[in-house]
Structures are given as structure tokens and as C-alpha cells.
Amino acid sequence: MKPGTKLKSAVCDTEVMVIRSGTGGIECGGAAMGEAKPDAIGTPDTAFAAGTLMGKRYIDAAGTFELLCVKPGKGSLSVDGVALSIKDAKPLPASD
Amino acid sequence: MNIALFLEMAADTAPDRIGLVCDGQRWSYADLLAGARGAAALIRDSGCAHVALLDESSEAAAMALFGAALAGVPYVPLNYRLADADLGALLERITPALIVGDVDRVRRLCPADSNIVLTRAAFVEAAQARAVDAPSEGEDGEGVAIQLFTSGTTAAPKAAILRHANLVSYILGTVEFAAAPEEDAALVSVPPYHIAGIAALLSSIYAMRRILMLPAFSPEAWLDLAAGEGASNAFVVPTMLARIIETMAKGHNPDLPALRAIAYGGGKMPIELIHQALDLFPATGFTNAYGLTETSSTIALLGPDEHRAAHGSDDPIVRARLGSVGRPLPTVEIEIRDEDGAVLPPGEPGEIYVRGEQVSGEYRERSALDADGWFPTRDAGYIDADGYLFLSGRADDVIVRGGENISPGEIEDVVMTHPAVAEAAAVAIPSHEWGEAVGLIVVPRAGHDAPGEDELKQMVRARLRSSRVPERVLFADALPYNEMGKLLRREIKKLFAA
Numbered sequence: 132m133k134p135g136t137k138l139k140s141a142v143c144d145t146e147v148m149v150i151r152s153g154t155g156g157i158e159c160g161g162a163a164m165g166e167a168k169p170d171a172i173g174t175p176d177t178a179f180a181a182g183t184l185m186g187k188r189y190i191d192a193a194g195t196f197e198l199l200c201v202k203p204g205k206g207s208l209s210v211d212g213v214a215l216s217i218k219d220a221k222p223l224p225a226s227d
Numbered sequence: 228m229n230i231a232l233f234l235e236m237a238a239d240t241a242p243d244r245i246g247l248v249c250d251g252q253r254w255s256y257a258d259l260l261a262g263a264r265g266a267a268a269l270i271r272d273s274g275c276a277h278v279a280l281l282d283e284s285s286e287a288a289a290m291a292l293f294g295a296a297l298a299g300v301p302y303v304p305l306n307y308r309l310a311d312a313d314l315g316a317l318l319e320r321i322t323p324a325l326i327v328g329d330v331d332r333v334r335r336l337c338p339a340d341s342n343i344v345l346t347r348a349a350f351v352e353a354a355q356a357r358a359v360d361a362p363s364e365g366e367d368g369e370g371v372a373i374q375l376f377t378s379g380t381t382a383a384p385k386a387a388i389l390r391h392a393n394l395v396s397y398i399l400g401t402v403e404f405a406a407a408p409e410e411d412a413a414l415v416s417v418p419p420y421h422i423a424g425i426a427a428l429l430s431s432i433y434a435m436r437r438i439l440m441l442p443a444f445s446p447e448a449w450l451d452l453a454a455g456e457g458a459s460n461a462f463v464v465p466t467m468l469a470r471i472i473e474t475m476a477k478g479h480n481p482d483l484p485a486l487r488a489i490a491y492g493g494g495k496m497p498i499e500l501i502h503q504a505l506d507l508f509p510a511t512g513f514t515n516a517y518g519l520t521e522t523s524s525t526i527a528l529l530g531p532d533e534h535r536a537a538h539g540s541d542d543p544i545v546r547a548r549l550g551s552v553g554r555p556l557p558t559v560e561i562e563i564r565d566e567d568g569a570v571l572p573p574g575e576p577g578e579i580y581v582r583g584e585q586v587s588g589e590y591r592e593r594s595a596l597d598a599d600g601w602f603p604t605r606d607a608g609y610i611d612a613d614g615y616l617f618l619s620g621r622a623d624d625v626i627v628r629g630g631e632n633i634s635p636g637e638i639e640d641v642v643m644t645h646p647a648v649a650e651a652a653a654v655a656i657p658s659h660e661w662g663e664a665v666g667l668i669v670v671p672r673a674g675h676d677a678p679g680e681d682e683l684k685q686m687v688r689a690r691l692r693s694s695r696v697p698e699r700v701l702f703a704d705a706l707p708y709n710e711m712g713k714l715l716r717r718e719i720k721k722l723f724a725a
Contacts, residue, residue, distance in 0.1 A: 134228060135391075135392075148228070150399065185239075185404065185405070199399065201232065222403060223401050224488060224490070224512065224514040224528065226401065226516035226528050227490060
């Protein structure tokens with residue numbers, strides 16, 4: 132997946148921008164995300180329904196995948212069924 | 228990736244929140260995004276290759292920046308302080324362009340009718356008018372977001388380019404989205420053609436920190452705007468800070484209870500000035516930011532706690548850190564290398580190299596990155612044992628005396644400890660015997676007699692090696708600086724040649 136690609140959830144309002152990615156299927160609410168929104172919106176899998184937060188970055192354990200949430204929704208993000216977690220950002224003082 | 232994403236996210240999250248204040252006018256994030264989308268429609272229709280700004284800061288700068296990004300056309304803010312001949316040459320290089328700002332000057336210097344030239348008011352009005360039917364989707368942002376001409380002190384100005392990917396990486400790596408409390412406001416007084424001015428727009432919009440634009444800096448206007456709008460943050464260059472402090476001392480001294488953070492950069496901060504500022508603003512956190520145009524702004528910073536620790540410390544090593552630019556950002560790598568490219572250990576001075584996704588190191592004509600992605604900054608410096616980066620000037624300013632490299636900074640630091648010296652600069656002067664020798668120029672402190680030439684030479688000889696002793700010493704009333712507070716060493720060299 133090319134950096135900068137925007138992916139939409141098939142089960143909620145979530146949209147992400149790909150910052151980096153490897154091989155694997157990016158999912159939201161347990162369903163594959165795509166560049167287009169499907170006509171019929173499903174419901175999130177209860178195992179992936181913790182929700183996404185605007186402006187947070189989500190990563191996998193290996194740091195291969197990094198997604199920026201640009202629209203929040205009810206589903207939560209995973210790659211091939213493994214949940215992603217929020218990237219801890221050490222706050223920096225404003226420098227410009 | 229496209230930098231316009233930042234404005235879209237802010238407008239999505241809080242469309243009605245005020246994002247920018249300029250000349251008393253208030254613009255919400257939704258207003259700014261609508262203006263940017265309308266501007267993008269204008270830009271697409273024009274078929275131009277560049278979008279240029281020849282104007283002071285205003286809402287038009289934000290609309291042109293994000294509008295150009297949405298349209299996939301490079302944004303080129305121009306330095307309106309350039310002389311006609313120099314500016315004319317740059318205008319030729321960006322034609323055909325859509326140019327916002329000083330219509331008369333553009334028409335006079337570059338009569339090409341392939342340019343579309345609009346005043347600030349006409350551009351903003353046209354962008355707002357087109358906003359209604361402008362598409363909301365922008366370009367992918369694969370290409371160049373910003374092109375900035377370097378100051379070109381030795382040759383024709385180079386066109387440094389920053390790609391969307393560089394700037395997006397910089398912002399995501401340094402700013403947390405919507406992290407600013409709603410009452411926060413950042414006072415932006417650097418001109419729009421400076422990388423710090425652009426970075427301020429991007430950072431503040433992504434943090435959702437209201438931007439207070441000061442189109443033309445004066446210390447009185449800065450203090451009044453900071454007080455009147457309750458600025459919480461500000462970025463200044465050292466000369467601005469010096470003038471602000473001077474003005475406060477003269478009694479123009481409004482209360483600034485909201486001012487929590489002042490960041491500075493863009494030139495060397497005199498040690499005495501930063502100590503003075505820390506005393507004068509005891510509740511304010513100071514951050515020193517070091518970066519270059521080619522690195523999308525900041526690559527190293529000295530934070531508020533480190534400032535206070537150094538200011539209050541008796542340990543000479545900790546205290547000296549106030550003269551450093553802090554430590555590299557977690558997202559970049561910095562190395563010091565010698566002339567052969569070998570990496571130097573802590574404490575050894577050499578040229579500063581930097582690598583990271585925010586580092587473009589690219590010019591229109593060529594990339595300056597090496598095969599492994601490292602950018603040679605042409606800045607000289609060293610990293611101490613604790614990882615603090617100290618700058619000693621431009622690599623090109625190094626004085627080569629009989630094969631020995633001498634950094635002007637080491638001589639200046641010694642001479643500046645003399646109580647009667649307000650400012651000092653060392654430059655290379657031609658020498659029959661050595662190739663180059665040290666020329667020293669000194670500005671005596673007001674109310675003091677000028678120190679003796681021999682006394683200064685003796686000071687340098689006592690503290691440094693004899694090769695550092697100035698061959699010639701000049702005295703002056705002031706040193707030449709550009710409007711951003713950068714010392715113009717080439718002008719000083721001319722004084723020695725005269």
C-alpha cells in the first residue's frame with residue numbers, strides 16, 4: 132500500500148491515511164478497508180469495536196504498519212486479524 | 228500524502244473554531260479550508276506552474292499554501308526585501324505563475340503576460356467566491372509542496388524544494404493533532420518566505436492552536452498583539468527578542484500572563500540575551516530550535532527544562548548547554564564528520580550531517596543527499612558527551628590558517644567575555660604568509676572605552692592557541708545583520724578589504 136493512500140472502513144465512519152505498510156490486509160471493525168466506501172455499510176465485529184480516535188497514529192508490534200486516523204469511527208483497526216495499538220508520542224515543545 | 232490534510236482534519240474536527248487572526252479579522256478552520264479549496268480551483272484553471280506570494284503574512288498566505296497543495300502546484304513565497312534585479316531574476320524562474328501580492332512590482336520587474344497577478348484582497352475574494360463549487364478532493368501530493376529560494380550569498384539563489392512527504396513527516400513527528408487547548412494562540416511574526424513562517428502555519432493548524440499573525444514585526448506591535456489576544460506561544464528570531472526586551476525596559480510593558488512558551492531560532496542567540504530573557508519571563512518556557520530550509524525546519528531542540536537547568540546551574544558543563552541547540556529530534560539522526568567524510572567522536576568539531584524523512588536536501592537542479600540519504604548541512608559544530616549539539620558557524624566560515632582549521636566561534640566566545648565588548652565576529656582575511664589569517668571586528672559596549680587591540684590579542688593567546696590570535700582588529704559601532712538576525716560575514720570581510 133502506497134504511503135498517502137486513504138482507506139475507508141466498510142463498517143463505520145473511520146478513515147485512515149497510510150503512513151507505512153507491509154504485506155497484510157488492513158482492516159477496521161474486522162472488515163477489510165478499501166479506497167472506496169461500499170454501498171452497504173456493515174457493523175463492526177464486537178472484537179474490533181473499541182473505536183478509532185481522530186489524529187492518532189496506529190501501529191503494529193513490529194512497526195511495519197503505521198496508519199493515521201483522519202476520520203474517527205466505531206470500529207477498531209487491525210492487520211490480518213491482529214489489533215493495532217496507538218503509537219505513543221513523546222510530547223515535544225512547540226518549536227515553530 | 229498532502230499537507231492540506233492538516234487543514235482538512237482541523238476543519239473536520241472544529242469547523243467554527245478560529246484558526247487564524249490577522250489585522251483584526253478572524254478566520255475559522257472552515258473559512259480557511261473553503262478559501263484553500265477555492266484557491267485550488269483558481270490555480271487549476273490558471274494552468275500556472277507555481278503559486279507565488281510576494282507579500283507580508285496574512286490569511287492569503289494560508290490560502291495560497293494549502294490551495295497550491297490541493298492543486299498539486301509548488302508554493303513559492305518570495306522575499307519582498309530583495310533588490311529589484313534579484314527579485315526579477317527569481318520571477319523569471321517561476322513563470323508562468325499565479326502571483327499574489329505586490330502587483331505593480333511584479334508587472335514592472337517581469338512583464339511576461341503568462342503570469343496571473345492578483346492583489347491580496349483580490350486573491351482572497353476570488354478564492355472565497357470559487358469555494359462554493361470547488362471540489363473537495365485534492366491531488367495525491369506526490370510532488371513538491373514548497374519551493375524556497377536560498378539567500379544565495381555566494382552564487383545565484385538555489386531553489387530548495389520540500390516535498391509533501393518531507394513536511395507531513397516533520398509535522399507528524401513533532402506535533403500531536405489537536406493537542407492545543409482551545410484558548411491557546413501562537414504569535415507568528417516571522418515572514419512567510421522563511422521556513423519557520425511556513426512551519427508555524429503547519430504546526431499550529433495541526434495542533435489546532437489559533438494563529439495570531441503579525442504581518443510586520445515591531446516590538447511594540449508584538450507586545451500589544453501578545454497581550455491583546457492572549458498569546459500562549461511565540462516564535463522569534465534572536466534580534467526580535469532583543470528588541471522586545473529593550474522595548475519592555477523602556478516602559479512599553481503590558482502584562483503577558485498567558486505567554487507560556489517562546490521558541491527561538493534562525494540565528495545565533497547571544498548567551499547574555501537568553502539569560503536576561505529567562506529572568507524577565509520567569510514563568511515562560513524557552514525552546515531553542517535548530518533547523519534549515521532543506522530539513523523542513525527543526526532538527527534539534529533545547530527544551531524549557533534544559534533552559535532552566537542551565538540558567539540556574541553552577542556546573543559549567545550544564546550552564547554551557549544554554550549555548551547549544553539541544554539534542555536531535557527522535558525522528559532524525561545527526562552525525563559530525565570531518566573533511567574526508569569520517570564520522571567524528573563526541574567533542575570533535577566538523578560538519579553537521581542529518582538524515583530523516585523530513586530532510587529533503589533537494590534543490591530544483593540536484594539533490595545534495597549522499598548515497599545513504601545523509602544531508603551535508605554546511606554548518607559546523609560538535610556534539611558533546613551527553614548528546615548536545617553546539618554550532619560553530621557555517622562550514623564555509625571556517626578560517627584555514629596554514630592548513631589549520633579555525634572556527635570563528637571559538638575566538639568570538641573568548642573575546643565576548645571581555646566586559647567592554649558588546650559584539651564580536653572573526654572572519655578569514657587574506658594572508659601572504661598563511662593563506663588566511665584571523666580578522667576580528669569588535670563592537671565596544673555602550674558606556675565603556677573600547678578595549679585595546681593588544682589586550683584582546685593577549686586574551687585570545689592566553690585562552691587558545693597562538694594560531695587563533697587575530698592578525699588585525701577593527702572596531703565598529705554595529706555589526707551587519709540581515710533582517711532575520713543572521714550575521715553577514717561577507718560584509719565584514721569587505722570591511723577588512725577596504
